[in-house]
Each structure stands twice: as structure tokens, then as C-alpha cells.
Amino acid sequence: MDMFNAVQNKGRVELLIAYLMKDTGIIEYTPVGSIEFKIAVQKFMYLLQVVGGLDLGFKFEWLSMGPYSKGLQNYYQKISRVLANNLNRVEELDAFEQNALEAVKKLLFSVKDQTAKLDVKTLEIVASLVMLCRDVYPKPLDPVEELIKRKKLFKEDVLRIWKVIDKFGICI
Amino acid sequence: MPNSKEISRLYSGVKRIYDEVHGYIELSEIELKIIDSSIFQRLRFIKQLAAAWYVYPGATHTRFSHSLGAMHIMGLIASRLASLGYIYSYDDVQLLRLAALLHDVGHTPFSHAIEPFYRYRLYIGHEDLSKIVILENSDIKEILSSYGYDPKTIVAILEGRYREPLYNQLLSSDLDVDRMDYLIRDALHTGVTYGSIDLHRIIATLVVDGEGNLAILDKGIDALENFYLARMHMYRAVYYHKTLVGYEMLLRKIYEYINEYTEDTLLPKSREDIVKISRSGEIALWHDDWFIGMMINMYREGKHSELKELIEAFFFRKGYKVIIDRSRFDFYPLDLDIDKDIIALQKIMNKIEDKVKTHQIALFVDDIKILDEDPHISPRIIIDGKASIPITDIENSIIRNIPRRYHIKRLYVISSKWQELKEYLMAKGFIDA
Numbered sequence: 001m002d003m004f005n006a007v008q009n010k011g012r013v014e015l016l017i018a019y020l021m022k023d024t025g026i027i028e029y030t031p032v033g034s035i036e037f038k039i040a041v042q043k044f045m046y047l048l049q050v051v052g053g054l055d056l057g058f059k060f061e062w063l064s065m066g067p068y069s070k071g072l073q074n075y076y077q078k079i080s081r082v083l084a085n086n087l088n089r090v091e092e093l094d095a096f097e098q099n100a101l102e103a104v105k106k107l108l109f110s111v112k113d114q115t116a117k118l119d120v121k122t123l124e125i126v127a128s129l130v131m132l133c134r135d136v137y138p139k140p141l142d143p144v145e146e147l148i149k150r151k152k153l154f155k156e157d158v159l160r161i162w163k164v165i166d167k168f169g170i171c172i
Numbered sequence: 173m174p175n176s177k178e179i180s181r182l183y184s185g186v187k188r189i190y191d192e193v194h195g196y197i198e199l200s201e202i203e204l205k206i207i208d209s210s211i212f213q214r215l216r217f218i219k220q221l222a223a224a225w226y227v228y229p230g231a232t233h234t235r236f237s238h239s240l241g242a243m244h245i246m247g248l249i250a251s252r253l254a255s256l257g258y259i260y261s262y263d264d265v266q267l268l269r270l271a272a273l274l275h276d277v278g279h280t281p282f283s284h285a286i287e288p289f290y291r292y293r294l295y296i297g298h299e300d301l302s303k304i305v306i307l308e309n310s311d312i313k314e315i316l317s318s319y320g321y322d323p324k325t326i327v328a329i330l331e332g333r334y335r336e337p338l339y340n341q342l343l344s345s346d347l348d349v350d351r352m353d354y355l356i357r358d359a360l361h362t363g364v365t366y367g368s369i370d371l372h373r374i375i376a377t378l379v380v381d382g383e384g385n386l387a388i389l390d391k392g393i394d395a396l397e398n399f400y401l402a403r404m405h406m407y408r409a410v411y412y413h414k415t416l417v418g419y420e421m422l423l424r425k426i427y428e429y430i431n432e433y434t435e436d437t438l439l440p441k442s443r444e445d446i447v448k449i450s451r452s453g454e455i456a457l458w459h460d461d462w463f464i465g466m467m468i469n470m471y472r473e474g475k476h477s478e479l480k481e482l483i484e485a486f487f488f489r490k491g492y493k494v495i496i497d498r499s500r501f502d503f504y505p506l507d508l509d510i511d512k513d514i515i516a517l518q519k520i521m522n523k524i525e526d527k528v529k530t531h532q533i534a535l536f537v538d539d540i541k542i543l544d545e546d547p548h549i550s551p552r553i554i555i556d557g558k559a560s561i562p563i564t565d566i567e568n569s570i571i572r573n574i575p576r577r578y579h580i581k582r583l584y585v586i587s588s589k590w591q592e593l594k595e596y597l598m599a600k601g602f603i604d605a
Binding site for chain 2: 068077140
């Protein structure tokens with residue numbers, strides 16, 4: 001059977017993202033399928049790969065809204081479907097996946113402790129700062145300055161998030 | 173902000189090449205040096221549309237002319253954005269032109285026909301191949317470096333990781349210079365006139381919104397809508413034409429067999445092999461004509477019957493022919509696991525496995541994106557010089573109503589078996605009489 005051009009089967013993606021959506025509480029105020037939902041999917045996947053160390057082969061570009069992978073376009077609907085059903089986490093995730101989720105959640109909850117909120121905008125800032133300090137070329141001297149130069153954000157807010165990222169030793 | 177005098181200085185190039193789409197294209201010194209390198213000359217021997225000339229006799233244009241065209245369009249757009257103050261330095265216009273010029277430098281022989289072989293075996297696509305060539309081939313590296321351009325910067329733009337998101341968008345977005353050139357060029361060479369676009373209207377209305385996204389002024393909305401409609405037509409009439417796809421699959425299968433039976437440095441089997449031929453420069457011969465020669469040799473040797481049958485089918489135009497086609501436009505992504513058509517086609521394949529050999533049959537499934545309602549990439553329209561709105565959110569836009577996806581689900585069989593199988597499937601009630 002020649003399935004060369006078929007959509008790649010990255011079977012765990014929808015499950016992992018659905019867990020993050022639920023566990024971080026983002027899903028509670030992000031309507032499934034909305035613009036915010038798609039932004040959250042992109043940023044969660046980026047963080048899963050980079051912070052969680054779970055390489056699912058998605059290549060991320062640096063766009064005005066931060067990290068973005070074309071490959072995820074096929075998953076928005078699948079993730080919505082998984083979210084509509086109940087998740088049975090204990091049986092479905094292996095240890096490696098659990099660890100990846102925990103690493104991302106630990107970072108995001110630390111950010112939440114500092115900023116008192118964890119919404120899609122915060123998620124976008126976290127993922128953007130991580131991408132700026134790791135994957136963008138040439139690497140900016142100061143990721144915070146680089147981000148606020150491009151976005152209408154309060155420097156204090158971005159700095160608070162940056163301090164958490166810096167403490168986690170994510171940047172290389 | 174560079175003024176128009178400075179910009180025109182860039183294009184008072186050292187040479188002009190006449191292009192059938194854009195007319196005269198001016199080349200700067202560094203561009204000419206790259207074009208004259210053996211690595212770039214290779215693109216003269218890679219057809220833009222693989223074996224599309226089996227369906228559209230005029231489709232013999234190459235990656236070479238497309239690369240020049242993409243560079244030219246990039247020059248037009250970057251100059252406009254520079255004159256509007258969105259691109260700050262004049263060197264960046266040249267940088268972007270170089271990135272566009274080199275964006276396809278790593279394409280495999282027969283372009284997208286062979287590329288999936290590497291994409292699914294080594295997880296390497298033509299973008300990765302271009303990256304390897306730019307970073308590993310000493311000619312390209314030296315030319316870029318001698319003019320002060322960092323090869324890693326070019327690669328970062330091609331990969332969409334460059335620090336300026338706008339530059340990434342120009343080369344990799346729904347409305348990028350690659351697509352703008354190939355739509356016009358492919359429409360011209362195939363004769364599929366409804367695939368053409370109003371390039372100059374798009375460029376003349378292109379701006380950058382407050383968030384740094386590429387956007388079109390509202391007066392350019394018709395040109396943008398036409399761009400999407402043209403793309404949709406081209407997908408069906410050209411890029412995924414049933415016969416054309418059949419010949420692409422045939423070439424890929426032949427390539428697989430030849431890879432299995434032959435050892436040759438130009439049949440790279442790993443990333444390291446690709447790096448080696450890029451470094452040695454041997455990659456300059458890795459093109460359509462080399463592969464045609466390889467096929468002729470293998471055919472004349474006649475050692476492997478399946479391979480000989482497939483090569484014969486290719487050269488004498490008796491390749492794979494569609495026997496069942498369930499393709500259709502849709503609004504949602506294709507779900508391979510639950511799609512009824514795909515399940516049915518797989519069942520049919522199982523039923524006929526004793527009637528045809530594996531190499532004589534092929535299932536083709538793909539999910540083509542026509543338009544995505546994604547906030548990261550949806551082109552934006554500037555309404556009344558103020559609000560920037562994704563085109564998919566504009567109520568009276570035609571784009572709201574066009575399908576988002578083209579699902580292709582086809583079963584192919586080699587021509588020599590087609591009639592027999594057709595009769596069998598009809599007798600069994602799998603297809604209508």
C-alpha cells in the first residue's frame with residue numbers, strides 16, 4: 001500500500017495536548033476550535049517538545065504570534081474530539097509522556113505563581129520567550145527586549161515570566 | 173529607511189536574464205555567482221512539475237527558472253516593504269532575495285515525485301536538503317561568506333526561524349513568494365489559465381499590520397481571493413491530476429527498487445550520504461536526467477522483472493491508471509483512521525491481492541490544505557486603513573465559502589491490468605458499471 005503522502009500518524013499528539021489543556025485549566029475559558037484554542041495547541045506542543053523533551057517531529061517557525069508548526073493544523077479537530085470524551089490518563093500515558101507533561105505543567109504553574117494567571121496570552125509569552133532564547137537565529141541578546149519590541153506588552157509582565165524560564169535552565 | 177535610489181542601486185545588476193513569466197530579471201554580483209555554481213546549475217535539470225509533461229506537454233519548465241522567479245518576486249516585495257519602512261536595511265533586501273534564490277537548491281530529482289522517499293525514510297524533505305546543501309557545499313558557503321552573508325542566516329529564513337517574523341512569512345506562509353511564482357509559472361506552462369493570479373495587484377496592496385503580520389489593503393481583496401481560487405483549481409487540475417499523480421507514484425516506486433538493487437553515491441541512503449555528496453559537489457549530477465539514465469541502464473540490463481515492468485510502463489506511458497477515485501473537497505481535515513472511503517479502498521485492495529502483484533497496484537491518499545482558519549497564518553485584510561482582520565472572518569469574502577481541504581483517495585493499477593481488474597470489480601459490485 002502506498003501511503004507516502006498520507007497524513008503522518010502521530011497518534012499521541014491529541015491525547016497529550018488534551019491533557020495539558022485540561023490540567024492547566026486553559027480549556028475552561030478557551031472555546032474548542034476558537035482562535036485562542038489554536039494558539040494554545042501550538043504553544044503547548046512547542047513546550048512539550050522543548051521543555052518536556054518529547055520530540056514528536058514538529059518543526060516550528062517563528063511568526064508574529066510566536067512558535068507555529070504547520071504540521072499541527074491536522075490536529076485541531078482531533079484534539080477537540082478527544083476533549084469531548086473523557087480522558088483515562090492512568091492507562092493511556094507511558095512514563096516518558098507523563099514526565100513530559102509534568103515538566104511543562106511545572107513550568108506553567110511556576111509562571112502562574114508569579115503572574116497570578118495562566119491564560120492563552122501568558123502561554124503565548126512563555127512559548128515565545130523560550131523560542132527566542134533557544135531556536136531563533138540569530139539569537140537575540142535579550143529575549144525580553146526582543147519580545148516587547150514586537151508586541152504591545154508590559155515589560156514587567158514579560159520580565160516576571162522570563163525570570164521563571166531563566167530559573168528552569170531551559171535556554172541554551 | 174532605504175530610499176528608492178538605494179533600492180534601484182541593488183538592481184542595477186551585473187546581468188539580466190530573460191524570464192518567460194517576469195521578463196528581464198536583474199542579477200546582482202553575488203546572485204550571478206551562485207547561479208553560475210554547479211550546484212545551482214543542477215536545477216536546470218530538475219523539472220518543476222516532475223512528470224507533468226505526460227499530461228501537459230508544455231510543463232517542462234524547471235526549478236531553475238522558478239528559483240529565479242521567486243527571487244525576483246521577493247525583490248519586488250522586499251523593496252516595497254523597505255520603502256514603507258518595514259524592512260530596515262538595504263542589505264536585508266539582498267538577503268531575502270538570496271534566501272528565495274536558494275529555497276529549492278536541495279530538491280531531489282523529479283522534485284515532489286521522489287521527495288517523499290526521503291521524507292518518510294529519513295525524515296528529510298526538500299527544505300532539509302536545501303539546508304544541507306547551503307551549509308555543507310563549500311562553493312555556496314564561500315560565495316555567501318565572501319559577500320558577508322552568513323549561510324546560517326539564509327537557512328534560518330528558509331526554516332522560518334529567523335529573528336524577524338516578517339522575513340519568515342515572506343518565504344513560508346500562505347501568501348509567500350514561492351507560491352506566487354509557481355502558480356503563475358505552472359499555469360502558464362500547463363495552459364491551465366484559471367490558475368493564474370494578479371501578482372502586481374497583490375504586491376501593490378501588500379503591507380504589514382500593527383502585529384507584524386503580512387496583510388493586504390482592502391482594495392486588494394479581489395486579487396487575494398483570486399489567489400486562493402487559482403490555487404484550488406491548480407490542485408485539482410494540475411498538482412493532483414489523476415494521471416500525473418500516477419506517474420509520480422510510478423517514479424517513486426522505481427526509485428525505491430533502484431535504491432534496493434543498486435549501490436551508487438547518487439542514491440543516498442542516509443543523511444550522512446547526502447552530506448557527503450553535498451560536500452564533494454557530486455550532488456550537482458543528482459537530477460532528472462541522471463535518473464532517466466539510471467532507468468535506461470536498469471531497463472536494458474533487465475535483471476529484475478518487476479523493475480523492468482515499471483520502467484517500461486514509465487517510458488512508454490503505460491503507467492498507473494486510476495481504477496477507483498473517491499476524492500472530494502471538504503471543510504475538515506481527513507481522518508485516516510475513520511474515513512469510510514479509505515477503509516473501503518483498503519478492503520478492495522485485500523480482495524484483489526491475488527489478481528495483481530504488489531508493484532502493480534498503489535493506493536494514494538492525501539489531505540491537501542486549501543485554506544486554514546489559523547490565526548498564525550491566515551492572510552489579513554486591512555479594513556479602512558485600520559483594523560487587521562483575517563480574510564476568513566470577512567463576511568462578504570468568497571473565501572469564507574470555499575472548501576478548506578481537498579481529500580484525495582484513489583486506487584491505481586498498472587495499465588496492463590486495468591481492464592481485467594475493472595471487469596472483476598464491476599462483477600463483484602465494488603464499482604458501478
